[in-house]
Amino acid sequence: MPVQVRGEVVSVRRAGQYFVLTVTAPGVAEITRPGHFAAFAIGDLESSSLILRRAFSIYGVQSRGIYGGTMDVVVADSGPGTHWLTQRRRGDSLDVVAPLGRPFSLPREPVSCVLVGGGYGSAPLFMLAEQLRARGCRVDMLLGAATEEKLFGVLEGKRIASMVTITTEDGSLGEAGRVTDLLPSVMAKANAEVVYGCGPMGMLAAIAGIAGERGAYSQCAVEEAMACGIGVCMTCVLPVIGDDGVTRMVRSCVEGPVFRGERVRWDEVGTIPADTYGAPAGDHR
Amino acid sequence: MTRAVVRYDTGDAPPPKVDMSTTLAWFAMPSPVLTASGCAASGRELDQFFDISAMGAMVTKSIMLDARSGRATPRMAETPSGMLNSIGLQGPGIHDFIEHDLAWLRERGVRTVVSIAGSTTQEYEDLAKILRQHEGIDAIEVNISCPNVADRGQVFACRADTASGVVASVRRSTDPSVPVLVKLSPDVTDIATIAVACDRAGADGLTLINTTLGMVIDTDTMRPALAGVTGGLSGPAIRPIAVRCVWQVRQALPDIPILGVGGIRTGRDALEFILAGAHAVSVGTVVFHDPSAPMRVHAELAVELAARGFSRVSDAISYAHRPEDADLSSDAEDDELNPPEWV
Ligand SMILES: Cc1cc2nc3c(=O)[nH]c(=O)nc-3n(C[C@H](O)[C@H](O)[C@H](O)COP(=O)(O)OP(=O)(O)OC[C@H]3O[C@@H](n4cnc5c(N)ncnc54)[C@H](O)[C@@H]3O)c2cc1C
Ligand SMILES: Cc1cc2nc3c(=O)[nH]c(=O)nc-3n(C[C@H](O)[C@H](O)[C@H](O)COP(=O)(O)O)c2cc1C
Numbered sequence: 224m225p226v227q228v229r230g231e232v233v234s235v236r237r238a239g240q241y242f243v244l245t246v247t248a249p250g251v252a253e254i255t256r257p258g259h260f261a262a263f264a265i266g267d268l269e270s271s272s273l274i275l276r277r278a279f280s281i282y283g284v285q286s287r288g289i290y291g292g293t294m295d296v297v298v299a300d301s302g303p304g305t306h307w308l309t310q311r312r313r314g315d316s317l318d319v320v321a322p323l324g325r326p327f328s329l330p331r332e333p334v335s336c337v338l339v340g341g342g343y344g345s346a347p348l349f350m351l352a353e354q355l356r357a358r359g360c361r362v363d364m365l366l367g368a369a370t371e372e373k374l375f376g377v378l379e380g381k382r383i384a385s386m387v388t389i390t391t392e393d394g395s396l397g398e399a400g401r402v403t404d405l406l407p408s409v410m411a412k413a414n415a416e417v418v419y420g421c422g423p424m425g426m427l428a429a430i431a432g433i434a435g436e437r438g439a440y441s442q443c444a445v446e447e448a449m450a451c452g453i454g455v456c457m458t459c460v461l462p463v464i465g466d467d468g469v470t471r472m473v474r475s476c477v478e479g480p481v482f483r484g485e486r487v488r489w490d491e492v493g494t495i496p497a498d499t500y501g502a503p504a505g506d507h508r
Numbered sequence: 509m510t511r512a513v514v515r516y517d518t519g520d521a522p523p524p525k526v527d528m529s530t531t532l533a534w535f536a537m538p539s540p541v542l543t544a545s546g547c548a549a550s551g552r553e554l555d556q557f558f559d560i561s562a563m564g565a566m567v568t569k570s571i572m573l574d575a576r577s578g579r580a581t582p583r584m585a586e587t588p589s590g591m592l593n594s595i596g597l598q599g600p601g602i603h604d605f606i607e608h609d610l611a612w613l614r615e616r617g618v619r620t621v622v623s624i625a626g627s628t629t630q631e632y633e634d635l636a637k638i639l640r641q642h643e644g645i646d647a648i649e650v651n652i653s654c655p656n657v658a659d660r661g662q663v664f665a666c667r668a669d670t671a672s673g674v675v676a677s678v679r680r681s682t683d684p685s686v687p688v689l690v691k692l693s694p695d696v697t698d699i700a701t702i703a704v705a706c707d708r709a710g711a712d713g714l715t716l717i718n719t720t721l722g723m724v725i726d727t728d729t730m731r732p733a734l735a736g737v738t739g740g741l742s743g744p745a746i747r748p749i750a751v752r753c754v755w756q757v758r759q760a761l762p763d764i765p766i767l768g769v770g771g772i773r774t775g776r777d778a779l780e781f782i783l784a785g786a787h788a789v790s791v792g793t794v795v796f797h798d799p800s801a802p803m804r805v806h807a808e809l810a811v812e813l814a815a816r817g818f819s820r821v822s823d824a825i826s827y828a829h830r831p832e833d834a835d836l837s838s839d840a841e842d843d844e845l846n847p848p849e850w851v
């Protein structure tokens with residue numbers, strides 16, 4: 224169950240092109256699981272002109288220490304809201320709602336897992352890797368980005384994972400190309416039964432496809448534009464096939480952001496597929 | 509120091525002693541602060557952040573007869589102090605709503621205003637008849653900002669005749685003990701004309717206002733930002749429009765109960781609506797910013813009222829309409845000097 228807390232910025236530090244923001248969030252650490260996200264209010268609750276919260280995957284949590292419970296997120300400065308967050312200083316206060324969404328599910332058996340992160344999409348994968356390792360799973364990581372500067376957590380990955388494979392589109396670090404080019408070989412080497420992914424929609428679609436072809440199970444964390452993050456507004460929907468085989472427009476903030484790869488109708492994200500529950504007859508733009 | 513946000517917190521000072529009870533027609537509430545339709549789903553999610561049974565009432569997402577998938581995404585775009593939405597009334601249909609949502613609200617003891625929407629006058633009437641068979645409904649809010657299939661998709665709310673047609677049939681078909689509120693659109697030439705028509709057709713109260721139509725072009729793609737092209741603008745950006753609508757309707761209809769909604773973010777904002785003529789207010793989009801906003805606004809409103817010498821919220825209703833010379837009178841705080849007598 225999420226809580227709304229007034230947190231205090233502990234630090235904002237640079238990591239490549241990103242910023243790691245650490246904020247106190249009493250009561251959040253204990254209930255956070257890998258794949259959960261947090262939503263931050265931008266500016267003052269009484270006067271800000273940016274009235275929608277910004278969502279970030281939770282990168283790490285500490286339940287104890289001199290600050291009490293804290294939480295870390297990785298922020299890419301990509302607009303006015305994220306820019307404001309990167310400009311926070313130690314001691315500034317932040318209104319936080321967390322943990323939100325449905326986290327990654329963990330396998331019961333100690334199976335081999337590949338964790339794929341695109342850009343800052345690797346943020347939730349380190350906590351996940353630790354928990355998988357604690358269950359005896361083999362963990363391999365595949366991290367990719369457009370450039371070296373846009374990779375996040377390479378060193379940390381090397382510390383946690385059995386093997387880390389890096390790709391950059393410009394070849395500035397690791398192999399030149401995309402994570403999905405290397406995923407089949409990484410899966411084969413690790414004999415992987417489960418693939419976890421977090422990153423852009425196109426990457427997730429490809430991961431789900433590759434995992435499916437190889438009979439592996441995939442879990443993908445999506446990033447849809449969200450107005451509320453708590454399930455009340457219906458803006459963050461995408462077409463997902465339910466247990467009953469019926470496609471519904473489901474809220475990615477409460478029923479996601481993590482979905483089973485084969486359940487999302489990736490090619491039709493942004494549309495209402497004609498056979499969706501409640502779809503208007505003949506109008507499925 | 510950090511601390512969890514304590515619900516109902518009014519700071520360190522004891523909460524001021526202001527009678528916050530109000531009514532919408534004959535529906536009595538201990539607080540004048542409600543949620544807004546479509547901004548609080550059916551209550552379960554917000555109940556994680558504060559005790560929703562303490563609010564004035566929960567206004568549920570507009571429900572239609574059948575399940576609806578809603579529109580394609582993107583469904584929203586942020587705008588200065590507001591947002592555009594084009595959800596397309598996604599919902600499970602009335603029967604599922606009654607079975608799951610209404611039942612839950614009732615069990616949870618939440619005062620509930622059920623919002624209904626239709627694409628024909630008949631559909632509104634059918635919804636009213638179905639709801640008549642169920643308990644736990646304190647009021648019905650009729651969302652008439654919906655395209656009328658019989659009128660080339662023009663919304664019911666934009667013409668006096670189509671609006672009053674829906675109102676009359678819903679009022680006729682609804683349990684007489686349940687007040688019917690009609691929610692108007694600001695996108696009309698003269699909102700008072702529509703309000704008067706709804707009043708004559710039997711509306712027990714009015715909700716003012718729904719979103720106002722807007723549009724954003726994405727300058728990267730150089731196409732409309734929303735899949736639905738246009739969307740409803742909401743949030744603090746529209747507050748002055750909403751206050752103006754409440755004011756104009758109060759001038760035209762001195763006695764009609766009004767639920768004010770549009771951009772309310774603080775207790776001060778809520779007070780503005782009440783002074784303009786609202787009996788109660790709904791907090792909509794701001795819930796996305798601050799999920800505990802309804803309780804915060806309630807607490808702040810009590811402080812604002814106390815600071816102005818009001819001991820009851822009901823004394824502040826329509827107070828901005830008092831005559832020019834009322835402030836000169838020595839006993840300006842006497843009850844009989846308060847509107848609606850003045851308007
Ligand atoms: C579940 C989830 C997890 C995320 N995790 C991270 C993370 O770990 N690190 C990180 O840097 N970013 C993350 N994002 C994306 C981040 O929320 C957006 O980059 C941010 O909202 C942009 O805000 P802005 O004001 O800087 O940009 P603007 O582009 O000006 O934002 C305008 C509006 O669009 C929305 N928006 C814009 N881009 C996105 C986007 N990519 N996803 C969702 N909404 C968007 C904003 O919330 C805002 O309402 C995540 C998004 C989601 C939904
Ligand atoms: C995402 C969203 C969905 C909405 N859905 C409905 C709805 O289903 N029925 C309705 O009558 N109004 C709906 N509204 C309008 C609100 O109830 C309210 O009238 C309007 O947003 C103005 O108030 P606000 O500025 O406080 O949000 C919706 C508004 C938003 C932002």
Ligand code: FES
Pocket residue numbers: 448449450451452453454455456457458459460474475476477
């Ligand atoms: S963001 Fe509002 S329902 Fe998901």
